[in-house]
Amino acid sequence: MLPPHGHILRRIEVDSPLIAPDLALDRLHLIVPDESDAMVVLTTLANGGAAGADPRAVFAERLSELGHLTASFSDDDPPQVRLALPDLTLQCVPQPDPGGDPAHLALRVISLKPVSDHPEGAKILTLTARHPVVTAANGVASDTFRILDWRRAGAKAAKSERLYATLKLVERLEGAEKGRAQTQRTRYIAAREFWRCKTCRALWRPGEQTQCPSCGREFGEMDRRQPEIAKVEFSVPEGEPLNLAPDAAVLVEPEDEPNFVGRVSRIDHHRHTVEVTTRTFEHAGSEGYITPSFNRALYQAKRSVLAAIATRDFGVGLLAQLLVAADTVRSPAYTAGPETAGWLTEGMQANPPQDRAVALLAGLQAGQAVFIQGPPGTGKTTVIVEAVKRRLATDPEERILVTSHSNLAVDNALERLAGTPGMRAVRVARAERVHPAVERFRCDDEDDPRLMEANCYFATCATAATSAITDMNFDVVILDEANKARADESLPALRLGSALALVGDHKQLPPVEDDSLYGIVETDPFLEELVNTSLFEMAWDGGLPAEARCLLTIQHRMHPQISAYISRASYEGQLEDAPEVQAYEFVTRKPLPVALHFVDTDGMRGSRERRGPGGALRNETEVRVAAHVVRLLDERCPRDLSMAVIAMYAEQVERLRQALGRRKFKRSVKIDTVDSFEGRE
Known part of the structure; x- marks a missing residue:
């Protein structure tokens, strides 16, 4: 005789502590056939409720109130599925649809036991079901099939060549960084410091200036006693190699002062100097060493997430x-509605692709992901901003992580979101990495009261993968510029999210690396592919369903002649011009009367790329041509227009700055790498 189980569901703590689910189902379908042992138990459970109540409906209601339950799987194929409630365990088998429709797959309950347990050592999947359904037979549409998809993906990943190649890449990168830190260690014999004004934050040079060149404030004893050092120019002995890489994170080790960290902002091979940006109150001294930083914690985070995938941890099933x-x-279901309906961003003139992208990102639930491809000028940052606003308007207590490979992209998103009602933002970074516009949000202390x-x-x-501040589960992680992050770079941060949004454009820049990386992988074609391919591109080209991808197609930035070329070359002609750019007019006379020019330097003297000191690439012919074009445009364009010169390599940028730095222009001329410019408006 079956024991009385009427007390079981009544004892369930509906308001149990919040556990972040791995997978959120809209509808979980369980089949409990008539005359089965499981149905006898359900009938007994329902006896404590209203007279005449349907036992299946009562049980479905209890499941709905419960919120979280856990699942484990047998090793059979197809597997048995064990679902555990706080005081009850359901043993189930998959019940496929006779017609093969995944949406009509269900779990048939073959037994219920008055205990909550899983086999010892079993991998546990935590899930929620918003609308559980319990019936006597098949025929109900649901997303129950996602439970088995989750298991199959984990099993496939654990055996995949791509997973183990990624782990191999991480090991090689770590070894190379260890070696590079030693071979690129650079001695300096003099240091010229630039201090920051405490009033206006402008830079000044001690020993050369007695007042701020910007605000005019007179510097006193307190300024010299405890200065904030923002930049240091180090002199390296002539004849010694200058192997540091531009933008490299470094540790400065003065001979007689405490160490501090910074980032290489400029290398001048002619003057034999290295410029490091920082934010420190420690002096550089007169002698010491500059050593590339080696982030051991980051490599540990990479190995940890890859190991979790290899051991079929359901917590990384989405990865x-x-x-x-x-x-x-x-991804969430989407039904098109009126354009710009419900937009929270003032002045927005949205379009259907943006409306869909925002709705998908704003509607993400645990276990779901959306990929948003944003060609130049199509408003991908606008989509992120609007979606975050909507999520916080719906649930102000939700936790969101916005991340990217670069500080620039992170700061850009935060600056756009600053002032959003209900948003309580923190920018997790060291001081020297943060743009002044978002400095007030910066936090690098895990005891900061704002974190509460x-x-x-x-x-x-x-930073997200290694900081104690972000060591938590987020409701959604948004990876911006996802096309510029390899799988090993993005997975540790994505691991923090129950739901994921990857926003980028794999038709633009690939993952960012220096040339030395290719020496690590050149003998292994599979590793070389991993280095050149982002996780975004892997998934997009790997069969990502149409429902989970969104292409933004209306651009608001480029002259139509420029966008037409880009659309044909990279987007199969899908880009469209917004009305405001269709009205763009030309601004120059001959010899530059059109918006898009191609200048072929092949055959010109010195047209081949060459490597300078330290192996950096440059092309002197293109420097001369670009400098000439800049001078022409400066003479012929209205003064209120700004100008940018973009180059592929840091060494080329340095040569352009030298070539153009001796001339006074009528306007601001910004010269930088393509990596620095991507994503800016």
Whole structure:
């Protein structure tokens, strides 16, 4: 005789502590056949409720109230599925649809036991079901199939060549960084410091200036006693190699002062100097060493997430899907409505692709992901901003992480979101990495009281993966410029999210690396592919369902002649011009009467690329041509227009700055790498 189980569901703590689910189902379908042992138990459970109540409906209601339950799987194929409630365990088997429709797959309950348990050592999947359904037979549409998809993706990833190649890449990168830190260690014999004005934050040079060149404030004893050092120019002995890389994170080790960290902002091979930006109150002294930083914690985070995938940890099931089973990724359902309906961003003139992208990102639930491809000028940052506003308007206590490979992209998103009602933001970074416009949000202390209330975190992928501040589960992680992050770079940060949004454009820049990386992988074609391919591109080209991808097609930035070329070359002619750019007019006379020019330097003297000191690439012919074009445009364009010169390599940027730095222009001329410019408006 079956024991009385009427007390079981009544004892369930509906308001149990919040556990972040791995997977959120809209509808879980369980089949409990008539005359089965499971039905006898359900009938007994329902006896404590209203007279005449349907036992299946009562049980479905209890499941709905419960919120979280856990699942484990047998090793059979198809597997048995064990669902555990606080005081009850359901043993189930998959019940496929006779017609093969995944949406009509259900779990048939073959037994119920008055205990909550899983086999010892079993991998546990935590899930929620918003609308559980319990019936006597098949025929109900649901997303129950996602439970089995989750398991299959984990099993496939654990055996995949891509996973183990990624782990191999991480090991090689770590070894190379260890070696590079030693070989690029650079001695300096003099240091010229630039201090920051405490009033206006402008830079000044001690020993050369007695008042701020910007605000005019007279500097006193307190300024010299405890200065904030923002930049240091180090002199390297003639004849010694200058192997540091531009933009490299470094540790400065003065001979007689405490160490401090910074980032290489400029290398001048002619003057034999290295410029390092920082934010420190420590002096550089007169002698010491500059050593590339080596982030051991980041490599540990990379190995940890890859090991979790290899051991079929269901907590990283969504990452397994992205890595090797993109065809199983699911996103929210979307129904088109009136344009700009409900937009919270003032003055927005949205378009259907943006409306859909925002709705998908704003509607993400645990276990779901969405990929948003944003060609130049199509408003991908606008989509992120609007979606974050909507999520916080719906649930101000939700926790969101906005991350990217670069500090620039993170700061840009935060600056656009600043002032959003209900947003309590923190920018997790060291001081020297943060733009002044968002400095007030910066936090690098895990005891900062703002963390008690924060609901929106902004950090680079590396910081998010290693900081104690972001060591938590986020409702959604948004990876901006996802096309510029390899799988090993993005997975540790994405691991923090129950739901994921990857926003980028794999038709633009690939993952960012220096040339030395290719020496690590050149003998292994599979590793070389991993280095050149982002996780975004892997999934997009790996069978990602149409429902989980969104292409923004209306551009608001470029002259139509420029966008027409880009559309044909990279987007199969899908880009459209917004009305405001269709009205753009030409601004120059001959010899530059059109918006897009191609200048072929092949055959010109010195047209081949060459490597300078330290192996950096440059092309002197293109420097001369670009400098000549800049002078022509400066003479012929209205004064209120700004100008930018973009180059592929840092060494080329340095040569352009030298070539153009001796001339006074009528306007601001910004010269930088393509990596620095991507994403700016």
